[in-house]
Amino acid sequence: EIPVPAAAYLFGSAILGLGVLRRKKQHMPSPSSP
Structure with missing residues (x-):
């Protein structure tokens, strides 16, 4: 499993x-880009 901080950083x-x-x-x- 991947740690949450690492996943959020990636x-x-x-x-x-x-x-x-x-x-x-x-x-x-x-204009189409958000």
Whole structure:
């Protein structure tokens, strides 16, 4: 089993990583993005 803090850290880092990649790929803000 994975400890909650570790899982939360991995989940958060994944979300932040995807956000950074999206910001780098999309220079123009799209209205469809949340």
